[in-house]
Amino acid sequence: MKKxxxxxxxxxxxxxxxxxxxxxxxxxxxxGFREVEDVRVGKYIEVSLEAENVPEARERVEAMCxxxxxxxxxxDFHFEIDHEDRQRR
Amino acid sequence: MKKxxxxxxxxxxxxxxxxxxxxxxxxxxxxGFREVEDVRVGKYIEVSLEAENVPEARERVEAMCxxxxxxxxxxDFHFEIDHEDRQRR
Numbered sequence: 373m374k375k376x377x378x379x380x381x382x383x384x385x386x387x388x389x390x391x392x393x394x395x396x397x398x399x400x401x402x403x404g405f406r407e408v409e410d411v412r413v414g415k416y417i418e419v420s421l422e423a424e425n426v427p428e429a430r431e432r433v434e435a436m437c438x439x440x441x442x443x444x445x446x447x448d449f450h451f452e453i454d455h456e457d458r459q460r461r
Numbered sequence: 462m463k464k465x466x467x468x469x470x471x472x473x474x475x476x477x478x479x480x481x482x483x484x485x486x487x488x489x490x491x492x493g494f495r496e497v498e499d500v501r502v503g504k505y506i507e508v509s510l511e512a513e514n515v516p517e518a519r520e521r522v523e524a525m526c527x528x529x530x531x532x533x534x535x536x537d538f539h540f541e542i543d544h545e546d547r548q549r550r
Contacts, residue, residue, distance in 0.1 A: 373496075375498070381505050382505070383505065383507070393506075396506065396529070396530070399529050400508070400525055400529060403525075403528055403529060405510070405521065405524075405525055407462075407510045407511045407512060407521065408508060408509070408510045408525075409464070409509045409510060409511065410507075410508075410509040411506065411507065411508050411509070412506070412507045413504065413505070413506050413507075414504070414505040414506075414507070415502065415503070415504065415505060416470050416471070416472065416502070416503040416504060416505040417482075417485065417500065417501070417502050417503070418472070418499075418500065418501045418502075418503070419489070419497060419499075419500050420497070420498045420499040420500070421494070421496045421497050421498060422496045422498065423496065432494065432496065435494075436489055436492075436494055436497075439492055440485070440488050440489060440492060441485070
C-alpha cells in the first residue's frame with residue numbers, strides 16, 4: 373500500500389446561482405478591484421489515503437466524490453492524485 | 462486588455478485545526494472508506510478579470526488574496542492564471 377494525496381475541486385455548476393461568489397465579487401469591487409468580472413466559489417478538499425496503486429486510488433476518490441464530497445445536482449468535481457511517499461517517509 | 466481566469470486555492474495552514482476536514486473524514490470512514498487517513502478542507506475561488514498581461518494579473522490577484530480572499534493568519538493560498546480568450550471570444 374502506498375500513501376497518495378487526492379486534490380479534489382468541487383465547483384457550482386455553471387447554471388447554478390452562486391451567492392457566495394457574488395458577495396466576494398462585490399467585496400473585491402468595493403476594495404477597488406474594478407477589473408473583476410465574475411467570481412465563483414467552490415471547495416478544495418485534500419484527502420490523504422492508502423491505495424495499492426493510482427488507478428485504485430482514482431476509483432475510490434471518484435466514489436467519495438459521488439457519495440459525499442460533491443452534490444451532483446448542483447456541483448461538478450474533478451481531482452488529481454499525487455504520490456505522497458516522499459513527503460511522509 | 463485581455464480576459465484571464467485566476468484559479469485560487471485557499472487552504473488552512475498545517476498547524477491550524479480543521480474541524481470541517483475532521484467531519485468529512487469521519488463521514489468518509491462511516492461510509493466505508495477506511496483507507497482515508499486525513500482530510501483538509503479549503504476554498505477554491507475562480508476570478509475572471511481583465512488585465513494588460515499575465516504579470517499584471519498575477520500582481521492584482523495576489524493583492525486580492527491578501528486583502529480579501531485569504532485570512533493570512535490561518536490560511537495559505539496559491540493560484541494560477543489561465544488565458545480565457547479562447548473560451549469567451
